[in-house]
Amino acid sequence: MHDVLAWKKVYASMANAVWDTGVPTFIAVREEIDAILADFVNTQEQAAPGTEVASLFTTVRRLLFSNGKRLRPLLCVAGWQAAGAPGGSRAVLRVAAALELFQTFALIHDDVMDDSDVRRGGPSAHRALAADYVKAGGLRSRAETHGRGAAVLLGDLLLVWSDKMLAGAGLGTRAQARVLPLVDSMRAELVYGQYLDLLSTGRIPQDVGAVLRVARYKTGKYTVERPLHLGIALADGGLQLQQDCSAFAIPLGEAFQLRDDLLGVFGNPVQTGKPVGDDIREGKATVLLALAAQSASKVERRLLDALVGKPDLDCEDIGRVRTILESTGARQQVEAMITSRRDAAFAALERADLPPHVTETLQQIVWMATERYA
């Protein structure tokens, strides 16, 4: 399973994979999550003040149903099954769907903070809402301010919705007592992680360890570890299982972020749905950049200092930075870091001794998270 060829076979067959015990396939989970989300958004729209807020709903639907990976819901269901619970109950699917609403909240606010134009192959929420505003006769001079404000509100709404979805999951008092503290931790971790990220943006980072710590907060926990923990907690799995899954989740979360960093610079924008080089323009503190700076010659370092964090870099400038990221060996080092973390995740998985169909699912998720193109 650990080499790419074998993975490609697994990945190709995944579309039709049925887990041993007849538990839902990836696709089935995705479809169920989609149906729950569609139904939920429709219900919210009926309770909304009317057609004046239509743009909020158009925007949120586009973001929610644009072929996302649904990685967090899948991990939540996997955690639930790791604890020996069968199939996908209504409760676990709704908790999983709440994670997707939470993720959409995070994306919307993240794009506002980074002033990103594009998300999932379309305009980011604030750009879409600004365009709708102008189309509806709004003042062009206010469009940017309007879009930003409206996207802050839309993110708030998604955060409120994710909470509402959770409250409506029909958890009993005891399940709530197990699940809610985890949700609280996850939400606070994301905010702190994003804030630490913001503090470190605009400067070439020195310390790989410090960058990885921020990544753990801003991505790893809410992308991998907390979804697994939530599923386990729902099924009343024990502390040992939580720890086993953390041993798997922490390296995988880091690998996920490292892949994200590479895709942001070397990815195909048609596949990622995001323009190339935005991280460089913003001056995001990535491991990739830290490693490049460590090995850069004086000339390369001067060029990095001159280019990184400048919002108006053109294609050629981005190309120059890419060249340095290659010539310093940083790109290869990050690839190696992904591989070693992937291996660590696989090893943790073997040690964890989960039911075979769960192990297989999580192996597939490791490949999805680390060898993706989007």
Added chain:
Amino acid sequence: MHDVLAWKKVYASMANAVWDTGVPTFIAVREEIDAILADFVNTQEQAAPGTEVASLFTTVRRLLFSNGKRLRPLLCVAGWQAAGAPGGSRAVLRVAAALELFQTFALIHDDVMDDSDVRRGGPSAHRALAADYVKAGGLRSRAETHGRGAAVLLGDLLLVWSDKMLAGAGLGTRAQARVLPLVDSMRAELVYGQYLDLLSTGRIPQDVGAVLRVARYKTGKYTVERPLHLGIALADGGLQLQQDCSAFAIPLGEAFQLRDDLLGVFGNPVQTGKPVGDDIREGKATVLLALAAQSASKVERRLLDALVGKPDLDCEDIGRVRTILESTGARQQVEAMITSRRDAAFAALERADLPPHVTETLQQIVWMATERYA
């Protein structure tokens, strides 16, 4: 009670007022809420990733403990007592404190959206966070972007905290089932109200009814009606009591917003803690402006069109607009609207036939909300 002189006596004695049945005074409720909030923020700080996030905590403490009116917590406790529940239980005080966290979330994001410099006599959250960032050696060129992003995150954190405070209030399953749907409605109403407000900003409004509708969503419900309903629901008060309180809350909520509008233009900035005229610079769609536009001469109208919604108006420009708001009679009309709504609230209170100490509390709150200077 209905004339201002009598009110002044009540208001002056309020500091020492003890309610008939020995239930907490206004001051006692405030103190208990303050203590709960201080304790809660300390606990969150201990769980936070360390000193790197110190600015978030400094900022939030300044906003939370800067002598706010605590109007929403007071109303929540009043609703609880209106339903016949005694004193202030731990549960109701924590729900009331959650309302204050929610309000602080709303203020922080509102200031980001309006790009306001000042809040409660100090810098708004995004300005404070930008200043801290520069003080800590952050890049001056990134300060504004940083401050805005950090304030979006801080608002998110406060929203998450308000939810956490609520989850820790120790409500039983039944109380939760009564309370949570109201909280959900309140949160969605605020977001929609703010969005409708944003859509109507930048233009002189035509229709007083439409402006009042937005005010109901963005202010009235979460400031007056929902806090009362929450207190009632906690104490398991009936539907009739909820309706009686709505009949009181809806006019009071409108009067509260109308007073806010007047204070924004004619208030004393030392008392309001906000600069004069920001609403005019932003082009907020207020009833005040709608009425002025309706009665303006051609010359006045041209002047309004030229000045309202221009971010760089100076003191003299604001003075010109104020003159028109007076000469058209708009200011007096809004004062009359406040008075008639205040009377409607008093009349609804008499009809509601609540326990005498609750009636007295709510009467005092009416004065606080409509005759305030801040």
